[in-house]
Amino acid sequence: MIELTEAIALVEATAAPLPPRRxxxxxxxxxxxxxxxxxxxxxxxxxxxMMDGFAVRNADFAAVPxxxxxxxxxxxxxxxxxxxxxxxxxxxxxxxxxxxxxxxxPPGAEAVVPIECAxxxxxxxxxxxxxxxxxxxxxxxxxxxxxxxxxxxxxxVLAAGTVLRAAEIGLAAEAGATHVVAEPQVRVxxxxxxxxxxxxxxxxxxxxxxxxxxxxxxxxxxxxxGEPIPLGIAADKPEAIRAAVAQGLAADVLLLSGGVxxxxxxxxxxxxxxxxxxxxxxxxRLKPGKPVWFGRLDRDGGAAGTLVFGxxxxxxxxxxxxxxxxxxxxxxxxxxxxxxxxxPRATAVLSAAAKAAPDRPVYLPCRLGQMDGGIFATPLPWxxxxxxxxxxxxQGLIALPAGGGRFxxxxxxxxxxxx
Ligand code: AMP
Ligand code: MG
Numbered sequence: 001m002i003e004l005t006e007a008i009a010l011v012e013a014t015a016a017p018l019p020p021r022r023x024x025x026x027x028x029x030x031x032x033x034x035x036x037x038x039x040x041x042x043x044x045x046x047x048x049x050m051m052d053g054f055a056v057r058n059a060d061f062a063a064v065p066x067x068x069x070x071x072x073x074x075x076x077x078x079x080x081x082x083x084x085x086x087x088x089x090x091x092x093x094x095x096x097x098x099x100x101x102x103x104x105x106p107p108g109a110e111a112v113v114p115i116e117c118a119x120x121x122x123x124x125x126x127x128x129x130x131x132x133x134x135x136x137x138x139x140x141x142x143x144x145x146x147x148x149x150x151x152x153x154x155x156x157v158l159a160a161g162t163v164l165r166a167a168e169i170g171l172a173a174e175a176g177a178t179h180v181v182a183e184p185q186v187r188v189x190x191x192x193x194x195x196x197x198x199x200x201x202x203x204x205x206x207x208x209x210x211x212x213x214x215x216x217x218x219x220x221x222x223x224x225x226g227e228p229i230p231l232g233i234a235a236d237k238p239e240a241i242r243a244a245v246a247q248g249l250a251a252d253v254l255l256l257s258g259g260v261x262x263x264x265x266x267x268x269x270x271x272x273x274x275x276x277x278x279x280x281x282x283x284x285r286l287k288p289g290k291p292v293w294f295g296r297l298d299r300d301g302g303a304a305g306t307l308v309f310g311x312x313x314x315x316x317x318x319x320x321x322x323x324x325x326x327x328x329x330x331x332x333x334x335x336x337x338x339x340x341x342x343x344p345r346a347t348a349v350l351s352a353a354a355k356a357a358p359d360r361p362v363y364l365p366c367r368l369g370q371m372d373g374g375i376f377a378t379p380l381p382w383x384x385x386x387x388x389x390x391x392x393x394x395q396g397l398i399a400l401p402a403g404g405g406r407f408x409x410x411x412x413x414x415x416x417x418x419x
Contacts, residue, residue, distance in 0.1 A: 004324070004361055007294070010280050011325050012341070014296055015307060015332035018252060021184040025172055028164050030225050032335060037158040038173035042148035047105040048085040051143040053117065054110035054131055055081070055097040072119055072134040078128045079106060096133075098126055105144060112143035151175075183335040188221045190214060191231040192292040193241055193259040193268060194313060201231070212388065213257040213311075213318050219363040220322050221255075224330050236265040237258035245275050249297055249306045252333055255326060258313030261291040268310045269293055277308050285360040285402065286324070288317035288385035294325060307333070314385035320363050320397070323416070348377040348415045350398070350407055358404035365394030366415065377415050394418055 002010075020034030049055060060073050075096040079087050083102030091097055091108035099105070099112060115123050119132040151157050157175050158168055164182065172180060197211045198204050212232055218228035231248055233242040236259060248254035259268040259281070269282060277295040284292050293310030310325050311318040328341040348368065356362055366377040377398050382390030397416040400407060407413060 001285055001290075002281050004284055004286050007281055007284040008324065008328065008342075010201075011294060011329050012332065014294075015329040017335040018184045018186065018333050019383050020181050020335070021414055022179050022181050025164075025169060025180055026175055027185055028180050028318045029169060031164055031183040032184070033158055033160050033162045033164065033179040033180060033182050033350075036156040036160050037172050037175055037177045037180060039151055039153060039155055039157050041174075041176060042153050043150040043174060044145045044147055047357050048145045048147075049081075049099045049103050049105060049112050049143065050145050051112050051114045053112045053114040053143070054133060055091060055099040055105050056111055056133070057091060057093055057095075057108065058140040059093055060096075061111070061113070061135060062140070072132050074130055074132050074399055077125055077127050077129050077131055081106065096131065098131075107291050110144070111138070111141050114139070114143065134217065142183040148153045153160055184252075184333070185353055186221075186224075186226040186253060186330050186333045187229055187251040188226045188253040188255060188330065189229040189231055190217050190221070190255045191241075191244050191248050192233045192257050193236060193239075193311075194233065195235040195265070197233045197258075205283075213313070216315060216319060216388075217255055217257065217322060220319065220327075221330065224327065225334065226253075226330050236267060236268075238267055238271060241271050242268055242275065245271055249253035249275060249277070251306060253326065253330060254306055254308045255311060255322070256309065257318045260293045260310035260312060266291075272308060274312065277306075282310075286320075287357045287360050287362040288312070288314065289321040289363075290360065291317075291326070292321045292325060312385070315388050316382075316391050317385040319388075319391060323418075340408050344417045345399075346375055346415055346417060347412055348396075348398070350409050351376045351378045352409055354379045354398055354400060354407045354413070356400040356405050356407065358402065360376045360402050362400050362402075363397040363416070364400065365390045366396050366398045367393070368395040368415070368417075375415070377413065 077098050078095050079089050079097045081097050081099045081103040087106045091106050097106045112136045113133045117133050117135040122131040125131045141321050184270045192211050192214050196209050198208045200210045221228040231244050234244040259266045277297045279295045282293045291312045297306045299305050307329050311321045331341045365380045365382050380390050396418045399414045
């Protein structure tokens, strides 16, 4: 049995960032680019109308030197252009095109006069008709987004290191990047052991337990941006567990739950050993979560490998161990910065008494509030390591050091701010 701080340090020392991977653009949401994105097009790709109206020549609206701009201009409409329409027709002085937002300006046209500027009921005039326009605020080139004003073909529009949020994903899509080289999505295989377990869509018979850890751990992985690979349930039989473990060892991380304590059917540590996974630690001074197991399988002479976590079967223990040990491993593998490795911690004032365990640090679900600029923490009723209700209601965990003492209301305690 080792101390919690030592166990966390061992996880941090064992995990190393995976090399960046080329991936589909949408698989890289929230991840950091490892290589810049270079655009294959100008933006806009051509001179684009930015208003519904009439595409005109500047000269027809230019102010007479020393005088006022023409009050009303009559032009022949020679073509109708909706977004997506193109034409070879050249707009010469005295001519115009009826044009909608998003259409390319026809050759010769230089500006758009909005439809609201049409006089005498000519706003609805189409090709073949004549429109009367008056635009007292006319500026040369108005309401046109010029080709390449935003960016030019061949330009790097996203630099290495950029995090791909919604705007960056949109920009990459506009730039023609169907794939990007980015931090890898960490592949996490998830296996539950236990002959008593049934899938959650089943009505459990007497003695059976629904597999809540499977969906819970898959969700925890997804929330970190990882790719959960559910391997389902293996009964407490060495052959069943061994076959599933062999499959899971192809992933970057293998999470098992159940079968790591000291019972007759706690077969997981021995099977992992037989599969060549080297133990880093087994059992941590921690409540809930004492039986947790951690090891690594090396591949390619240590250049690659799989990190393996044997989490306790009890759901609340399983999740606390995921957050304390598997979370930093997944974040490190995914290339996240140190600030993102762990759930944030803070100091809070207890609003009700809480009891420490004599032999190991204890984590208790709590609700959190704000008072006088500080945080207060209220322990939730919680029946222990199999109680997910208390954990689901929690906004944080109170971390009490070993020693068995009673912490009275008003005492300062450390809290882990939860999800
Ligand atoms: P174990 O760690 O295998 O000794 O299991 C401890 C407790 O957790 C037992 O009551 C199991 O039935 C329960 N348990 C194990 N795996 C799961 C699971 N996947 N979902 C829900 N409960 C589980
Ligand atoms: Mg079991």
